[in-house]
Amino acid sequence: MKDWKAWRKRERERIIAERMAIPSAQCQKWSAAISDLLQQGFPNLRGKKIGLYWPFRGEYDPRPPARDFMASGAVLALPEVVEKNKPMHFREWWPDAPMRVGAYDIPVPHETRCIQPDVLIVPMVGFDQKGYRLGYGSGYFDRTLATFSVCPITIGVAFEMQRLENVHPQLHDIAMHYVITEMGIFQACRELLRQIPVELCAKSNAVT
Numbered sequence: 001m002k003d004w005k006a007w008r009k010r011e012r013e014r015i016i017a018e019r020m021a022i023p024s025a026q027c028q029k030w031s032a033a034i035s036d037l038l039q040q041g042f043p044n045l046r047g048k049k050i051g052l053y054w055p056f057r058g059e060y061d062p063r064p065p066a067r068d069f070m071a072s073g074a075v076l077a078l079p080e081v082v083e084k085n086k087p088m089h090f091r092e093w094w095p096d097a098p099m100r101v102g103a104y105d106i107p108v109p110h111e112t113r114c115i116q117p118d119v120l121i122v123p124m125v126g127f128d129q130k131g132y133r134l135g136y137g138s139g140y141f142d143r144t145l146a147t148f149s150v151c152p153i154t155i156g157v158a159f160e161m162q163r164l165e166n167v168h169p170q171l172h173d174i175a176m177h178y179v180i181t182e183m184g185i186f187q188a189c190r191e192l193l194r195q196i197p198v199e200l201c202a203k204s205n206a207v208t
């Protein structure tokens, strides 16, 4: 049998290197498309507690649309790795929040309150046709999701170049509800990602 762990490691390294080499004009164009889709397809995010992330290693930057959601009433939070191989905390964040350098040199809010998000904008290294995610290989997101009393809506964000046929998920891996790329919004439906029109997505994620 193939060593899927070694395969995931190789794919992770390949995708991160390729993502970091995307020319900045290209990256800006794709990122603007993802931000538009997030804002148009998920009007209900304006009233939610949203978990996002501080981008690194060439990840899509979710902070610009998140700031707009915040301006319309959303509460934002960033993940904090508190201990190696343990669930993360989400700490409230706003653009001028006090920050410190956290694990892996990623900035995290300094002693702001911990919240449980109702929606997570999830960074991905890769994703597959069923909506499963390849992360940095430490299982932080899966571990954290497993501790939440109510499963948040998960919106994975990535560029099309991060798409894989099959990430060969492990038993603990949790599939994303939605994936957004520069090409559109995809919803996991009966174990398959299907593209849905932005208007339809907005209808099922309308403000109630």
Ligand SMILES: Nc1nc2c(c(=O)[nH]1)N(C=O)[C@@H](CNc1ccc(C(=O)N[C@@H](CCC(=O)O)C(=O)O)cc1)CN2
Pocket: 053, 054, 055, 056, 059, 079, 080, 081, 088, 104, 106, 123, 124, 135, 136, 137, 138, 139, 140, 141
């Ligand atoms: N921007 C952003 N913030 C995030 C995440 C993320 O994916 N993106 N995380 C999402 O979980 C958490 C950080 N997760 C990370 C997990 C591992 C490594 C890392 O560098 N790992 C080592 C190898 C680890 C191993 O294989 O044991 C490496 O790549 O050298 C970095 C971040 C919290 N914050």
Ligand SMILES: Nc1ncnc2c1ncn2[C@@H]1O[C@H](COP(=O)(O)OP(=O)(O)OP(=O)(O)O)[C@@H](O)[C@H]1O
Pocket: 133, 134, 135, 136, 137, 138, 139, 140, 141, 142, 143, 144, 146, 170, 172, 173
């Ligand atoms: N819910 C969980 N409980 C216990 N261990 C877990 C859980 N989720 C993941 N792990 C462990 O974490 C390790 C890495 O998992 P995986 O390869 O799925 O990481 P990843 O999703 O790519 O990374 P990350 O979420 O950090 O970005 C595995 O060894 C796995 O056993």
